[in-house]
Amino acid sequence: MDQITILWADDEIDLFKPQLMFLNKKGYEVITVTNGHDALEEIGENNNIDVVFLDESMPGLTGLETLSRIKDIKPGIPVVMITKNEAEDVMEEAIGSQITDYLIKPVNPMQILLTMKKIVDEKRLVSEKNNSDYQREFRQLLMQINSGLNKEEWVDVYKKIINWELKLDESQGDEMSEILAMQKREANAEFSKYIERNYLDWVDGKDAPVMSHNLMREKIFPHLSTERPTVMVLLDNMRYDQWKVIEPLLSELYRVEEEDYFYSILPTATQYSRNAIFAGMMPSEIARHYKDWWKNDTDEGGKNNHEADLLGTQIERILRRGDIKWDYTKVTRTNFARQMQDRALDFLNNDFSVIVYNFIDMLSHARTEMEVLKELAGDEKAYRSLTRSWFENSPLWATLRKLAERDVQLIVTTDHGTIRVNTPSRVVGDRDTSTNLRYKLGRNLNYEERDVLEVRDPQKAKLPRPNISSTFIFAKEDKFFLYPNNYNYYNNYYRDTFQHGGISLEEIVCPVIRLVSR
Incomplete structure (x- = not known):
């Protein structure tokens, strides 16, 4: 490692000879000045300075004034404030001016070494x-x-x-x-x-975890109260790791009361899992009880257009109370999000408000289709970073900041996750076979049996059966289904994209978090 150069500005620098000798022995080069003006001159002329130690109470140009000007010249340089003054307002001003650390006089050599280790070697x-x-x-x-x-x-x-x-x-x-x-x-x-x-x-209910169809009954409804409004935010396609990168933001304004989980049903796809969440039923039961509200894969029209209707029936069926005032909002476009932000405090008029926010799902689909997003979210780390960046600047976060000013309970969850697929698996089906890359529903399917969980009788999985010979197959691990036609083209197109519908920890294990405003 190249030698680290420290600029130390203090009008009593002669008193620090033991510390300076200690730093020299440890391999650091130290340049000393006795006032703020000389410090600024040195900063402006010497490009080799790595760290600045700055006395807070120098005569003439004070430490805080010098700090402000240093940041104008070199905004990124680490500055350590050294002070006799422990006054809170001085510390707040220094920290607000982006000091890296501060030390209280008298300082011993080990304190200085620890600070340098934190700055340079952390x-x-x-x-x-x-x-x-x-x-x-x-x-x-x-x-x-x-x-x-x-x-x-x-x-x-x-x-x-x-x-x-x-x-x-x-x-x-x-x-x-x-x-x-x-x-x-x-x-x-x-x-x-x-x-x-x-x-x-x-x-069949044998030793089962909480799953999509009983999520509301087991994890949400027991916490509703007419004393405190509850806002449930369902972020479509949110994985546990994406929750963990937005958690620090939420934790500034909300206190996490409980971090829990549920297992998404199969297919781990919005049409199935989210309808099951809001209906409190498995898909075959929804199709049987609410025929007009359920659409199979090959049916025309939106597959999740009746979530509010399904939620209303579940509230009536499970809670059996007429005093719960509830509301449902789905955000699929930016203008909807802005409207939601503008009326954020209206949610406080309800006992229970549900917000379905579709951005992460749109992000995963857009990443498949747009080369620029493939570069921006090239791997898991970048995908997480992009999720946090979106959330931090989203109307949703602006809405939640407004709500945090009041006494509210916030529940954050999802319907399923997504996995980055890398291994193609050949499948052959007729023209009515569903199009999802992680599951297929169709007749006369041919596939690699080792790559899939097959359900030849959909009723056993409580899934609708459009035809007597309909079969479901679910891709395991990071597999994705491809037809033999144009195999190489679609392999290159879909490999390394984020997909959902199959079996993986990322898709099935879903977070459900309960928070309250601080």
């Missing part, structure tokens, strides 16, 4: 620690993945994998990230086997 030290910590946990995770996990343990393993992804994102641990990606693929292979063994039993 990323390297964090990266090294994260890499070594993950290396230690790698074997333990490997054993867990192959130990016959139950539904709760799979959620725990998935959360651990995501937490490691986020840590390695921060520390730029590329080599460890590749190993972790391999471990996630292995986890998905085992999880697919687990779903294949258990899913049909769950549908």
